[in-house]
Amino acid sequence: MEYDMLEQILEGKEKPTNLPFALLQKITDDFSEEREIGQGGFGTVYKGVLRNRNVAVKRIMNNYTIDEKLFYREVNSLLKVNHKNVVRFLGFCANTEQAAIKIEGKKEYIYAEIRERLLCFEYVSNGNLQNYIT
Numbered sequence: 001m002e003y004d005m006l007e008q009i010l011e012g013k014e015k016p017t018n019l020p021f022a023l024l025q026k027i028t029d030d031f032s033e034e035r036e037i038g039q040g041g042f043g044t045v046y047k048g049v050l051r052n053r054n055v056a057v058k059r060i061m062n063n064y065t066i067d068e069k070l071f072y073r074e075v076n077s078l079l080k081v082n083h084k085n086v087v088r089f090l091g092f093c094a095n096t097e098q099a100a101i102k103i104e105g106k107k108e109y110i111y112a113e114i115r116e117r118l119l120c121f122e123y124v125s126n127g128n129l130q131n132y133i134t
């Protein structure tokens with residue numbers, strides 16, 4: 001079952017790692033509005049639903065200004081952090097696809113790069129989040 005890898009990380013049996021884009025897409029119901037739990041400076045946070053637990057999926061705003069160096073620097077420091085007061089980092093996803101786009105009246109296709117950069121954390125409900133910061 002594809003949820004297994006994320007559940008194993010949540011249970012602490014596996015270390016945070018790169019996660020398949022398809023998995024994050026599936027557990028957030030394709031990043032649906034109903035699953036939105038917040039907006040941050042760098043993107044939108046969605047609730048990801050596993051079999052009996054939830055996770056938070058942060059989708060970095062999708063445009064060409066995504067700073068690759070900054071993203072990997074953040075992933076790097078998140079991978080190193082392991083502190084009980086910090087919301088646990090579960091994994092990341094860096095997915096780049098080429099989309100072929102047909103332009104009216106032109107013979108050739110043009111190719112657009114679609115970059116997805118995501119971070120996954122353990123889900124903290126509002127009540128708990130309050131406890132973390134007070």
Ligand SMILES: Nc1ncnc2c1ncn2[C@@H]1O[C@H](COP(=O)(O)OP(=O)(O)OP(=O)(O)O)[C@@H](O)[C@H]1O
Nearest residue numbers: 037038039040041042045056087121122123124125
């Ligand atoms: N792990 C989580 N569990 C549950 N909700 C979360 C979690 N992380 C973020 N959220 C929700 O999403 C909102 C935005 O979070 P996010 O970290 O993106 O924003 P931020 O605190 O403004 O930070 P930044 O400026 O770095 O983007 C939060 O206010 C919270 O409601």
